Amino acid sequence: MPLEVLRGSPRVLKHSLPSNLQKVDFEHLQLGRDFANTYFQGTVVFSYRLTKLGNGTPFFKIVLQESENSSSEAHTINIFVFGKLAEECAKAIHQGDILVVTGFNLVKSNNKNDKHGWHLELSDEVDSKIYVFTRSPHTTTVSETVAMPVAPKYTYTPLNQLKSGTVVNLYGVVKFFKPPYVSKGTDYCSVVTVVDQSSAKFICTLFNTNRDALPRIYRNGDIVRFHRIKVREFGGEIQGIGGKGFAALTFDGTVGAPVVPRTTSKLFTFTDEDRRIVENLRIWVARNPSNSKPAVKLSDIQPPMFFELTCQLVGKAKVDGSSYLLKVWDGTKCPFPSWKVLVKDDDLEGDRILINQLKNLTVDIVIYDNHVQLAKSLKVGSFIRLYSLHAKMKSPEGKPDITYIQFHLHGGTMYGRGITILPETQTDAMQLKAFLDSVDLTASEYSDESSSPEFENIYTALGTCLERCQQLSVTVLTDHQHLDVTALSTILNSRIPQQFRVRAKLRRYEPVKLHQSVKLHCPKCNLLQEIPGDAEIDLVLREASLSRSNPDLQNASFYESAVWESENEEQRHVTVHFVKHDDLLQEAGDSLILIEGGILKEILKLSKKFKAIIPVRSTEDSLVLLDPSVPFSWQRNMQYFGCKHCSDPKPMSSLSSLAAEEDPSWNSMAIAQALGIVPLQYVFVMKFVLDDGTGTLDVYLMDCDKFFQIPASEVLINNIFQENMERIMSKLCPTGKDLDELPWLECFIKSYYVRDETQEQLCYQIFDTMIAEDV
Incomplete structure (x- = not known):
């Protein structure tokens, strides 16, 4: 068997090797030496997935670190395995295994990034053999987290x-x-x-x-x-x-x-x-x-402040489409009367007896926007930590002499805002649990403050406010929740520029044909343009296909070239350059190709097989991008365009550094960066007419994928995305409905001036807002 898997003690490995084999170390690996009766031993620190060469031969790459005297990456070597042996290795070899390789060839590497200038090659066709020593299945269980039996030495960089x-x-x-x-x-x-x-x-x-x-x-x-x-x-x-x-x-x-x-x-x-x-x-x-930050208890709160709170969850409930309620306690008493959020009894999850027992020790925290999904998944009784929690004082309408404290976990991730679930074995969770178990819930010092007439007035006033404010909103705010809602009539008379939070309804929108809302936008120069149609792109490609490719540019150091004559057409040749990685061709699904002379239907056909395609043309000394009016890259059905004003295109040889990376992704951003392209973004561009009862306001939406939670780059090629967008807009602005029947749309808008050579125009644009999950 060319591959033998061994288990048990390390002694098993030693006694399984033929007696005629002698171990060879790093320092004795020299080109031209006969290694017929030697073996090399090391620990697997990394392995790549099984792939195939251009001729279909299976190929598997392993990074092996010498088991002894290895203190840095200089003591690692690449192992290339070919054929059926490669397929067997891909199934059996894992990180941390000890490998003994015999019957190998020491080969000079053409990869300039290789640390030693050579690597080992093995194949079952030349009687190579690999012994794999792995942990016995009886020494660990699947659920265990264990250290590797033989630990390679690592160097740590300050x-x-x-x-x-x-x-x-x-x-x-x-x-x-x-x-x-x-x-x-x-x-x-x-x-x-x-x-x-x-x-x-x-x-x-x-x-x-x-x-x-x-x-x-x-x-x-x-x-x-x-x-x-x-x-x-x-x-x-x-x-x-x-x-x-x-x-x-x-x-x-x-x-x-x-x-x-x-x-x-x-x-x-x-x-x-x-x-x-x-x-x-x-x-x-x-x-x-x-x-490190000191812990803050509820008893230490001094609003207004942002702080971290470690607590236990005792109840939770949905508030509206963009917010969620968590009832928590940490065993200490908040020194201020706290906000009690109104929710339906049937919506509240948790032990009702315990919630009532702890009602003077718990606080209500409202979770907003992008944190809602995680809040919903929390289990009652779990220990959690909330980061950048906002505590602020508030007064009911018309009662400035009465104040209470509110707790908000606003949307977004600024300042590390978020929620983490603490396992019960974590130090802080263990300490909190021990403290909560020691709290005397019947102590007389915890008086029922909410029964006093003063606080009945607070909750009555607060309840009226919440019933109005908690009407379902179809949008979610992802940041800036500290801003108060501003009436549209006030915004119309406010200074420019400024940011506002508004709560209004959508009277109408443009364009009505939603596919027309997708445009191309340059984030650098703010160029906004229509997406070129297939006929326009194909015309440019056909004109370029009349030029002959330069044969001197075929088969360069980082690509291999192939030329064929087009079907049913005369005097048109198509040249494809297959970009290599580690001097080898990748599988089609992982590879990048450069194409000369191809027309639209040919590129679309090839895009179904290859990961990325770049249309190019030949100059006297290099391959360059074809034309700024066609995509600089195709990836499946996606077309990626560059800004003709901001880009500074480089020759295709600039891709060689990307091809030499450990795992080139060939995504559009990496390609654009390597080639000096400023990529255009697919964006939704729409005009909304908002009405809040005090006035109307025209606001613009320009967004890539955040507002609708649908990528603008794919909405034109995906029927499901198109249907979702139509459904969302019919919910925001249903036809045949009166203004009172329309849903509330809460959003942030900013005012600014757009200037050209002749005039100045005041505009308003939506930002940091997205559609709620359940719309």
Whole structure:
């Protein structure tokens, strides 16, 4: 068998090898040497997915680290496996396994990024054999989180020594973070700022389709360990981004707390050296209290203020389409009379007896907008932490002498605003649970203040206000909830520029044909243009196809070329350049191609097979973009255009650096950046006529995907998105309805002047607003 999987003690591996084999180390791997009776041993630190070469041969790549005397990435080597052996390896080999490879060839690498200039190649056709030593299934259960049996040594880079363009391992203390939130796409995002003893600061932006796969950070002062994080330069400063192979561990930053890593991985390394690093960082955090925030109890509240609250959830209920109620307590008593939100009894979840028993110790917190979905999923009885919670004093209408406190978790993620669920084993949750168990709920000091006539007046006045304000709104505000609602009549007489919060109804909108609302917009010069039609694009492509390609530009260092004659047409040749990665062709679904001489129907046909297509033309010495009036990139049915005014196109050779990356994504943004293109954005452009009873106002909507929660880039090619948009607009502005029957639309608008050579026009535009989930 060319692949043998072994389990048990490391002694099993040693006794399974043929006696004639001698181990060869890194320093003795030399080109031209005979390795027939030798073996190389190492630990798998990374493996790529199985792919196929241009001739259909299965191919599998492994990054192996020498098991002994390995202290840095310099002691890793690429293993290339071909044929049936590659397919078997892809099924059996995992990160952390120990590999012994025999019958290999040491081959010079053509990849300039290879650390050594050579790699190992194996195939069952040349009698290669691989022994895989993995953990016994009897030593762990599926639910266990365990360290790797053989821990490769890692080098950790201080934050003040980070350099753009590198992939590093690091330790740091959390200075600031945003709990995971839904990004503009489908992924969850978390932003983490870390510091260390070098006094440097490093901002990391991490994405994952699974919220729970992002680092489990509970507070500032936690300690994180990031493996294989990419360092890139953005806006003049270096930042970190997670990529393929990224992994994270998180630790409580409190001195004396158990050193237990939080992770979703089943396999990770953790050595005595790691423990020492964590303990040293804990001591440093304790000596630098500015790196962590002190806890705030309800009894410590001094409004107005924003603070973090650790509490237990005792009840929850829907308030309206864009807000949600959480009833919480932390065992202490708020020193101010607090706001009690009116909800239907049937809507309130929780133990009614306990809620009534705790009514003078609980506070009502209203959760808004993008945090509502997570609030709905919380289990009553769970321990949670709310970040950037807003406490402010309020008076009922007409009663300025009476005040009460309100608690709001506004929409958006500014200042780390969000919610985190704390496991019961987390230090703060354990301490809170012990404290809550000790609270005497029958103590006489907790008087029933709400029974007094004074507070009956507060709740009566507040109830009238809430009944009016909590009428269902079809929109959600994603930020700036501290702004009060302003009447449209007041806005018409206000200074310019300014931002407002309005609550109004949609009388009418333009264009009525919704597909006409999608335009192309340049974020740099604010150019707004129509989307070119297929006939217009095909005309440009056909004219360009009459030019012959330059044969001297075929088969360059980072692409292979193929030429064929078009069907049913004379004297038209189509040239396709297949971009390579690691000197190899990728699978069609992962690859980028450059096309010369192709017309629209041919490009559309190829786009169904290849990940990305760029139309190009030949010059005397390079391949360049075809024409600014056609897309610079096709990806499936999507067309991506560049701004002809702001772009500074570069030749296709600029893509070679992107092709050399560890895992080139070939997305439109990466291609645009490499080629000097400023991409145009697909946006909805509409005019709304709003009416709140005090006046009417024309406001404009220009939005990519936030307002409708539908990507403008795809609405023209997706029937489901088109139907959803029509349904939303029929809900916002149903035909044949009186103004009183229309739903409320709450939104932010900003006023500004648009100037040209002859006149100045006052405009109003919607921002930081989106349609509610249940519309």
